[in-house]
Each structure stands twice: as structure tokens, then as C-alpha cells.
Amino acid sequence: MSKDVLRYDLMVQDSLKGVVRKILTEAARDGLPGEHHFYVTFRTLAPGVRLSQRLREKHPEEMTIVLQHQFWDLNVGEHSFEVGLSFSGVPERLLVPFDAISTFFDPSVQFGLKFEAQDQAEDAVSQEAEPAEASPVPAKIVPAALPAAKGKASAAEPVAASAKAEPAAEDDDSRGSAEVVSLDSFRKKP
Numbered sequence: 124m125s126k127d128v129l130r131y132d133l134m135v136q137d138s139l140k141g142v143v144r145k146i147l148t149e150a151a152r153d154g155l156p157g158e159h160h161f162y163v164t165f166r167t168l169a170p171g172v173r174l175s176q177r178l179r180e181k182h183p184e185e186m187t188i189v190l191q192h193q194f195w196d197l198n199v200g201e202h203s204f205e206v207g208l209s210f211s212g213v214p215e216r217l218l219v220p221f222d223a224i225s226t227f228f229d230p231s232v233q234f235g236l237k238f239e240a241q242d243q244a245e246d247a248v249s250q251e252a253e254p255a256e257a258s259p260v261p262a263k264i265v266p267a268a269l270p271a272a273k274g275k276a277s278a279a280e281p282v283a284a285s286a287k288a289e290p291a292a293e294d295d296d297s298r299g300s301a302e303v304v305s306l307d308s309f310r311k312k313p
Contacts, residue, residue, distance in 0.1 A: 171223065
């Protein structure tokens with residue numbers, strides 16, 4: 124098997140991060156249209172992440188924020204976004220580089236993206252793969268396997284400050300089944 128010198132996997136991941144950047148840019152400019160809202164999960168220890176020590180201690184590895192009703196001053200740059208949120212009644216300002224994001228999900232339309240950390244993608248490619256296997260694609264479109272909002276927020280913990288979102292309930296069969304789609308499934312098999 125030839126080596127992927129062009130790193131298509133990283134190019135696809137960067138393109139999909141561009142989708143997240145565009146969505147957040149439009150939300151910052153025009154607000155959230157209709158029922159759209161976003162769950163953004165990010166690695167709190169990733170380079171460039173800025174959050175209070177209190178939040179870092181509470182969420183040492185990963186944190187999910189919800190951009191729906193209780194957020195302000197969403198500013199989107201080329202490599203990161205910054206937003207104000209309230210956590211248990213305490214206002215905080217977060218800076219999240221796009222490279223720190225592990226999932227992005229809009230439950231109103233069951234659209235989601237899942238990203239691998241840059242170093243995980245590089246480790247996967249550097250390992251010897253069997254000839255029949257292709258190197259993994261780090262970004263996947265995830266139609267419904269990520270968290271969905273559950274009811275109203277309590278006064279003690281607003282929705283915007285959710286640390287971990289709960290998985291979507293699977294009791295409504297009318298929505299169809301959730302299936303992770305990866306680009307590997309579309310590749311031609313030998």
C-alpha cells in the first residue's frame with residue numbers, strides 16, 4: 124500500500140472544521156435561525172483553549188457547551204471562536220480553537236461532525252496498516268448519534284453550561300436509526 128503523502132484525511136478534517144467555522148460565523152452575525160442550536164464538545168487541555176481554572180478543574184479533559192439561549196458575544200476568528208456563557212450563575216468567557224473541537228452537533232436537524240485530535244490522526248497513519256485497510260478518516264458526519272437536548276434547563280445549571288450532554292433517547296422510531304457514516308465505506312474494495 125502506498126503512503127498517503129498528501130494527507131487527504133487531514134485535508135478533509137480541515138474542510139469540515141471550515142463548515143463549523145462558517146456555521147458559527149453566521150450565528151454570530153445573524154443569530155440562531157429557527158430551532159437551530161449547537162452542542163460543541165472540545166478538549167480542555169488542547170493548545171490555545173482558554174477557560175477559568177474553576178472550569179478546567181471541573182472538566183479536566185473534555186467539556187460540552189450548548190449555544191442556544193444563554194450565550195453572548197460570540198466572536199469567530201480564523202482559528203478559534205470566543206463566547207460568553209453562564210456556568211451555575213457565574214459568567215465566563217471561553218476561547219476554543221477549532222483544532223480542540225471533538226464534536227459539533229445541531230440536534231434540531233440531527234447534523235453532527237466528529238473529529239479526532241490531530242496527534243491521534245497522525246499516530247493512526249504512522250502505524251503499519253494491513254494492505255486491505257485504509258488509514259482512518261479523522262472527521263466523520265454523524266447524523267444522530269450525538270447528544271440531544273432534554274427538556275428545560277434547571278436554574279442551578281443552565282443549558283448553556285452543560286458539562287456533559289446526555290445521549291439522545293432512542294424511543295422515537297419515527298426519526299429513523301442513527302448511523303455513523305465514514306468515507307471509508309465509499310471507497311472501492313479490491
